[in-house]
Amino acid sequence: MDTILEVKDLxxxxxxxxxxxxxxxxxxxxxxxxxTLGVVGESGCGKSTLGRVILHLLDNTGGxxxxxxxxxxxxxxxxxxxxxxxxQMIFQDPYSSINPRMTVSEIIGEPLKIYEMHKKGVSCxxxxxxxxxxxxxxxxxxxxxxxxxxxxxxxxxxxxxxxxLNPKFVVCDExxxxxxxxxxxxxxxxxxDLQEERKLTYIFITHDMSVVKHISNDIAVxxxxxxxxxxxxxxxxxxxLHPYTKALLSAIPRPNIHDKTRRILLRGxxxxxxxxxxxxRFCTRCVYAQEKCFQSEPQLEQxxxxxxxxxxxxxxxxxxxxxxxxx
Amino acid sequence: xGTANVRISPSLEFGAVKKEGMLxxxxxxxxxxxLAMVGLVLIILLIxxxxxxxxxxxxxxxxxxxxxxxxxxxxxHIFGTDDFGRDVFSRVIYGSRYSLAIGACAAILSxxxxxxxxxxxxxxxxxxxxxxxxxxxxxxxxxxxxLGISIVAALGNGIRxxxxxxxxxxxxxxxxxxxxSILSVKEQEYIEAARSIGASDLRIIMxxxxxxxxxxxxxQITMSVAKAILEASALSFIGLGVQxxxxxxxAMLSAARPYFRSYWWVMTFPGLAIMMIIFGLNLFGDGLxxxxxxxxxx
Numbered sequence: 043m044d045t046i047l048e049v050k051d052l053x054x055x056x057x058x059x060x061x062x063x064x065x066x067x068x069x070x071x072x073x074x075x076x077x078t079l080g081v082v083g084e085s086g087c088g089k090s091t092l093g094r095v096i097l098h099l100l101d102n103t104g105g106x107x108x109x110x111x112x113x114x115x116x117x118x119x120x121x122x123x124x125x126x127x128x129x130q131m132i133f134q135d136p137y138s139s140i141n142p143r144m145t146v147s148e149i150i151g152e153p154l155k156i157y158e159m160h161k162k163g164v165s166c167x168x169x170x171x172x173x174x175x176x177x178x179x180x181x182x183x184x185x186x187x188x189x190x191x192x193x194x195x196x197x198x199x200x201x202x203x204x205x206x207l208n209p210k211f212v213v214c215d216e217x218x219x220x221x222x223x224x225x226x227x228x229x230x231x232x233x234x235d236l237q238e239e240r241k242l243t244y245i246f247i248t249h250d251m252s253v254v255k256h257i258s259n260d261i262a263v264x265x266x267x268x269x270x271x272x273x274x275x276x277x278x279x280x281x282x283l284h285p286y287t288k289a290l291l292s293a294i295p296r297p298n299i300h301d302k303t304r305r306i307l308l309r310g311x312x313x314x315x316x317x318x319x320x321x322x323r324f325c326t327r328c329v330y331a332q333e334k335c336f337q338s339e340p341q342l343e344q345x346x347x348x349x350x351x352x353x354x355x356x357x358x359x360x361x362x363x364x365x366x367x368x369x
Numbered sequence: 370x371g372t373a374n375v376r377i378s379p380s381l382e383f384g385a386v387k388k389e390g391m392l393x394x395x396x397x398x399x400x401x402x403x404l405a406m407v408g409l410v411l412i413i414l415l416i417x418x419x420x421x422x423x424x425x426x427x428x429x430x431x432x433x434x435x436x437x438x439x440x441x442x443x444x445x446h447i448f449g450t451d452d453f454g455r456d457v458f459s460r461v462i463y464g465s466r467y468s469l470a471i472g473a474c475a476a477i478l479s480x481x482x483x484x485x486x487x488x489x490x491x492x493x494x495x496x497x498x499x500x501x502x503x504x505x506x507x508x509x510x511x512x513x514x515x516l517g518i519s520i521v522a523a524l525g526n527g528i529r530x531x532x533x534x535x536x537x538x539x540x541x542x543x544x545x546x547x548x549x550s551i552l553s554v555k556e557q558e559y560i561e562a563a564r565s566i567g568a569s570d571l572r573i574i575m576x577x578x579x580x581x582x583x584x585x586x587x588x589q590i591t592m593s594v595a596k597a598i599l600e601a602s603a604l605s606f607i608g609l610g611v612q613x614x615x616x617x618x619x620a621m622l623s624a625a626r627p628y629f630r631s632y633w634w635v636m637t638f639p640g641l642a643i644m645m646i647i648f649g650l651n652l653f654g655d656g657l658x659x660x661x662x663x664x665x666x667x
Contacts, residue, residue, distance in 0.1 A: 099565055126567035139558040143580040152576075153566040203566065 045111075046211055046243050047073040047096070052105035054088070054095045061317040065091040067267035068105070070342065073260075075210075078237070078244040080258030080275065082251060082290070086315075088267040089247045090134075093213040096245070097129050098122060109211070127157060130204040132233075134216040136196035140188045140203075147184045149199055150174065153206040173202040178232060194225035198232070205236065211243045218253060230257055251294045255279055263287050266315050266323040269342060273349035283351040283360065285328045322354065329366040330359055398660030405656020411649025418465040426459035430616050439632045449634035451625060453614075457635060460616040461642050467617040468598045468646060471532055475597035476590050478536035483543020484586065488574050490544065491551030502548070505541045513538035517600055521609045531610045535597045546589050550582030557581075584661035591654035595647045602643050618643050 054066040065088040073079050081089045094100045096107060098117060106115050109125065117125060133139035140149055151170045171181055177198040188196055197217060204212055214233065218226040234257060236242060248254050254261055255275060262272040263284065271284040282288045289306040310327040313319075322328070325335040334354050342352040358364040399405050418425060434454035442449045448457035490501040508516070520534035554560070555578065563577050579586075602619030604610035611617035613624050618639040625635035 094561075097565060099561060123567055126565065131562070131565045133558050133562055135558055139562050141559045141563070141577050141581070144576075152563070152568070156567050156569075156572070200562070203562070207566070 044075040045072050046075040046109065047245075048106075048108040049096065050106040050108075052092070052095060052107065053103045054091050054100060055103040058316060063316045064267045064318055065315065066095060067318075069264075069269050071262060071269070071272065073243060073245070075243055076237070076241050077259040078246050078257055080254035080261040081245060081247045081264060082249060082254050082261060083264035084249060084290075086266075087264045088315075089264050090215050092264070093131065093215050093245055093247050097131055097213055098125065099131070127207045128209050129211045129213070130207065130209040132197075132200050132204050132212060132214045132217045135220050136193050136200055137220070139200055140196060142188055145185050145187055146174070146179065146191075146199055149188070150202045150206060153203060157207060169206070173206055176205065176236070177202040192225075193221050194228060197221060197225075197229055201229075201232065201236070205240070208240070209242070211245075213245045213247070215247045216249070217246075219248065219250060226253065233257070251291060263290065266313065266318070268323060268352065269350075270324065270353070271349075271351045272342070273346075277349060281349075283345055283349065283356040284324075284353050285330050285359065286324050330355060330364050331367075332364065395657070395660045399656055402656040402659060404652045405660070408649040408652030408654075408656060411645055412653055415465050415469060415646050415649070418462050419469045422462045422466060426456075426462040428456035428459040430460055430463040431455065431614060432459075439628070439635070441632075442634055448638040449632070451621075451632075451635045452628060457621075457638050460621060461618070461638050463616045464618045464621060464639060464642065465646075467528065467611055467615065468601070468643075471528065471535065471601040472594040472598040472650075474532045475535040475539065475601070476594045478532065479539035479593060479597075480543055480586070480590055482536070483540045484547050484579070486540065487544040487547025488551060488579070491548035492555060492570065492574055492578065498548075501544070505544045508537075509541045513596075514600060514603060517604055518607070518609060521604055526609060526612055528611050528615075531601050531604055534604065535600045538600065539593045539596065542593065543586070543589060546585050547579075547582065550585055551578055554578050554581045585658075588654055588658040588661065591650060591657055595650035595654070598650075599643065599647055 049069055049071050052066060052069045053064075056063040056065055067088075069092060071079065081092065083089045091100065095102045098114075102115065106113060108114065109129070114121065114125060144152075147167070147170045150173050151166050154166050154169055171184070174181055174184070179195060179198050179202065183191065183195070188199065191199070197220075200217070217233070218229050221229060230253065233244070237244060244257070246254060246257055258275045260272065261275045261278045263270050263278075263286065265286050271278070271282065271287045278287070279291065282291055289308050292304070292306045306329065308327045313323055313326045315323075320339050321337060322331070322335040322340055325331045328335065332355060338354075340352045340354045342350050345351045345356055353359070355364045399409075432455060434450070436454065437446070437450050438452055438454040440446050440450040440454075446456050446458065448461060451457055451460070486501050486505065490498040511519075516538045517534040520537060521530055524530040524533065551574075560573060560577055563573050568576070601610055602617070602622070605612075605617045605619030606623045608623060611620050613620050621639040622636055622643075625632075625639070629636045
C-alpha cells in the first residue's frame with residue numbers, strides 16, 4: 043500500500059447571511075499512488091469544493107490532509123509553493139479556465155516561468171513544445187490564441203498546463219463535462235495514457251456516471267457535503283447499498299429497448315446544506331426513510347471489505363425488510 | 370545541436386500563425402469610424418506641432434516687437450500679434466508643448482495611481498476595498514476643478530504642481546473603473562487556474578486581470594487627457610497654473626482677456642486651439658470605446 047493522499051474528517055464551511063453552509067462536512071478517504079478516485083454527486087453536493095480544499099485553493103475549516111505522509115492541512119507559504127508543484131488541477135470549463143489574452147505557449151509556459159524551471163538548464167520553449175506533443179497539440183498552434191481553438195484543444199491546453207510542473211497528483215474537476223461526447227473520449231483516453239506514463243494519481247470529479255465508470259478505480263458518492271458510499275468502481279455498478287446511489291445509477295440511460303428496469307424517481311425537497319439538522323441528509327427524498335433517519339445522522343461504516351456506506355438501514359434494505367414506500 | 374536549435378523556436382519551424390492581436394482588431398474597427406479618424410488626425414497634428422515647434426513657428430516664443438503690437442491677422446502674422454508684439458501663431462504652436470506635457474503626464478500619473486488603488490480594492494476586497502473606496506468617495510464629493518484649485522493654491526504655481534493637481538482630480542474615475550472591471554474578471558476560472566500553478570498575487574493582477582480589463586482603461590486614458598488639458602488651461606486662466614509669459618493656452622487666454630473687445634484675435638486663437646484638441650481627443654476616445662466594445666463588433 044503506497045498511500046499518496048489521506049483525508050481525515052475534512053470540513054469546509056462557508057458563512058452566508060442565512061447561516062453556516064456545510065459544503066464539505068467530514069470527508070474521510072485514502073488514495074493510493076497511481077489510482078483514480080471518482081467523486082460523483084449532483085450539482086452543489088460539494089464535490090468541486092472538496093477538490094479545491096485538498097489543493098488549498100480554498101482554506102479548510104477543519105480536519106486533516108496528509109500528502110505522502112506529511113501533514114499539509116495548514117501549509118506555510120514555502121510548503122504551499124512546493125505543494126503546487128506536486129498537486130495540480132484540471133478545470134471544468136475549457137472556455138473560462140484559460141486566459142483569453144495569452145497565447146497557447148504563454149499559458150503552458152507560465153508554470154515553468156513561475157517555478158523558474160527554465161533556469162535549471164531546460165529551455166522553456168522546448169519544454170512547452172514537448173508538453174504540446176505530450177497532450178497532442180500541433181506545434182503550429184504555438185502562437186495561437188485560445189479563442190481560435192475548439193473545446194477539446196482548449197482542454198488539452200489545460201491538461202498541458204497542469205502537467206508542466208510534473209505533478210504527482212491531479213484533481214480533475216469535471217474535465218470533460220463541457221465537451222462533445224466524441225471529444226470526451228479522446229480527452230479521457232489522453233488522461234489515462236498520461237496516468238500510466240507518469241504514474242499520476244487522480245481525483246476525478248464528475249456527475250457523469252458512465253465517465254466515472256470508465257476511468258475510476260474507486261468511486262465515492264457524495265450527497266450534500268457528505269460521502270454516502272464508497273467502494274470499488276466495478277462493485278458499485280454491481281451492488282449499491284445506499285438508496286441515493288441506487289437512484290443515481292438507475293438514472294443512467296441504457297441503450298436497450300427491451301430494458302424494463304424501472305428508474306427510481308426521487309421526490310421531495312433537497313434538504314438545505316445551511317445549518318443542517320442532525321438527521322440523514324437524504325431522508326427527505328429517500329423512499330426507504332424510517333423514523334430513525336429523521337432523528338440521527340448515519341455514519342460511514344464498512345458494509346463489506348472495501349465497501350463503505352452511510353445509511354441506518356442498508357442491511358434491512360438489502361434483506362428486503364425495509365420496503366420502498368410508494369409516494 | 371541542429372535539431373535542438375530548430376526546436377527552440379517551434380513557432381518559426383512550423384510556420385505557426387501569428388495572430389491578429391487586440392491592437393489590430395481595434396485599429397480595424399477604428400478605421401471604419403470617420404469621426405474617430407478626424408480625432409486621430411487632430412491629435413497627430415498636435416503632436417507634430419509640439420515636436421517640431423522650432424521648425425514650424427515663424428517667430429520665437431518670446432520675441433517681442435513693441436512696434437508691431439496688436440497687429441491683426443495678416444500674411445506676416447497669420448494669427449496677429451499680442452500686447453507685446455509677440456506672434457500669436459508661434460505662441461499657439463509652442464503652447465501645444467505645455468498642453469501635451471500636462472495632458473500626457475497627468476493622465477499617466479492618475480492612471481498609475483488609480484489603477485493601483487482600484488486593483489488593490491477590487492482584488493483583495495473586504496476591508497482594503499472599503500477603506501480605499503471611501504477615500505475615493507471623499508475625493509469624488511469635491512468638484513475636480515475646486516480640488517485642483519485648492520491643491521495648486523497649497524502647492525504653489527508651476528507646471529509640475531498643475532500636473533499633480535489635475536492628476537489627483539482624475540484618480541477617482543480610474544480607481545472606480547479598474548475596481549469594477551477587476552471584480553468581474555476576478556471570478557473567472559483562469560484566475561483560479563493561475564493560483565493553482567502558484568502565481569503570486571502581483572503576477573495574477575499584472576498578467577491575468579489587468580490585460581483582461583484593458584479596454585475601459587484605455588478609453589478612460591484618452592478621455593482624461595482631454596479633461597486634464599482643459600482643467601490645466603482653466604487653472605492657468607484663473608492665474609493659478611502656468612504663469613505668463615509662458616505660452617500656455619490658458620495663460621494666453623487670461624493675459625488677452627482685457628483686450629478682447631478691441632483685439633479679438635489675441636484671445637480667439639488659443640481658445641480655438643484648446644477647443645480643437647479637446648474635440649479631437651473626445652472623438653477619438655468615443656471611437657476607441659466603440660471599437661473595443663465586443664458587443665458592437667459585427
